[in-house]
Amino acid sequence: MQFVEQVTETVTTWVSNHPYVTTGVVAMTAAHILHRVAIRGKDNLGIIEAPPNTVVLYQLPRAPYTPSLTPFAVKLETYLRLANIPYQNDMNMKKSSKGKYPWISYNGEAVADSQLAMEFLNAKLRVDLNRGLTEAQRAQAHAFRVMVDEHMYWCVVYFRWIYEKYAHCLSLVIPRYIVYIMKRKLNKQLYAQGMGRHSTEEITQMLVQDLQALSAQLGDKKFLMGDNPTEVDCSAFGMLSVLVFSSHDDITGTMVKDQFPSLYQYTMRMKEAAWPDWDECNTKGATVKATK
């Protein structure tokens, strides 16, 4: 009892000696709790009403030089186009239940993550961009997809957010102070994943080796697995488009065009196949509003 009295006395004295700090802390805590209560529940994802059997693709607004700043949104939207799945965009910066972009909703059901969304739609709509591939070829394509999405991606993140000091493309659309906050967050992600522990030279080497592997896999073919685009081409195009069109640093800026001409041509080929309206789907260096 005496102990409780002592503690109460200490706290009361401290609070009366520091009224502003105390008010600040209490106000922030209350605001935080209210905010968490307010955003609970799936309705707060912001799923919108759409015509039946139309996918809603939630992503960032159109980017300066590509349809999206994130390769995964380009990947997912390329897939929807190649598979002829009716869709509409919601570019109001609504994060998924997993805190990221892009995500989809279909007839009211939300699916976060580009790959999980594709698998969901494949099952629901009986879509199969990989038809015609043997079991071993599907396995091979799967391995390349993971190489691009789970390894190459982190090299690109490093160059985009950390190495490129002022993050040119991002600064065109995102205020500098938010870029700064995001840099810190992404540094932590890079460290957690492992890529962030390596030097710039080591990361450059890894990116070059991944591009060499993609180039070798492509060979003389039109697309990675043959004459027709398959699912892995969506991933590869997403990543390559961001490297080709949105890199402005001295290492990756012209890397694909200079060192991997076949991959550069492949990127153009995919752009023509899935994005004939490419010029309407970016803001031309943040100089115009994208019309689509």
Place this chain on the structure above:
Amino acid sequence: MFSLIVGFFLVATLVLSAALLYKKSKKRLSVPDGVVCLYQVGRGPWAPSLSPFPLKMETFLRMHKIPYMNDHSGVMSSKGKTPWLEYNGQQVADSQLGMDFLVRELGLELDLHLSPEEAAVARAFRELAEENLYWTMCYESFVKNPHSLDILLKDVFPPLKIFAFKNIIGFFVKRQLWGQGMGRHSDNEIWTIGRNDLTAISNYLGEKEFIMGNNPSQVDCSLFGMLSMVVWQMRGSRHEQFVHDHLPNLVKYCERVRDRFWPDWEKRCKGPEFVDDNHKIYSH
């Protein structure tokens, strides 16, 4: 006063636990010239390592008959991870960077039997295992079923170290899972990803002896390192059950690589025939 005491004990527990696990060497180990020193976390009960990456590296050293010795003390690399190597005074962190370094230093002719296309496929499968499947395995062991770690480490670490390992390493693994992305998925989604990766490796392997054909390549070291954990050391996991029930070619593959490069397997596992090989030099 009370809060100070509680705070002190909390901090002391954390510091002690971390110290049990994270060691920086106080004096440099004397490594003979021309011998690779492989720093790793220690032998496992049913495989020569508790972790896939040291097993990958050690299999590589054996595959290319590179003289080497092990240091099982668990000292971390400059990048805060393990395994890592030291060769003629140079230290290299990260298993793949270490292997690339040795290829250059020793002028190794690697994977000559692979065409550029095959080498590309090999790289893709290595990254499948190390950058995707690996995280599903971390989730399974540290998050889904941490009790499996008690079983794994029963005869390997003292009880306090097991506690520290599960909780401290577990804490960092969970943070890594979130940062990397895997940790944001649901349990079912993570398992589906793991299952799809295992199936892809099995489907590509088919009836072949090694992943790229009749001869072993560098990627077999990675796959063997990762799959050995699944086949022998993830007791009670979904990965283990799935592989044994549905992907027998992967089990046979692991046995094949084991028999080829690890004739002393039983002595290198912490079982009844275990023989400590700390600092023993392997020359061929």
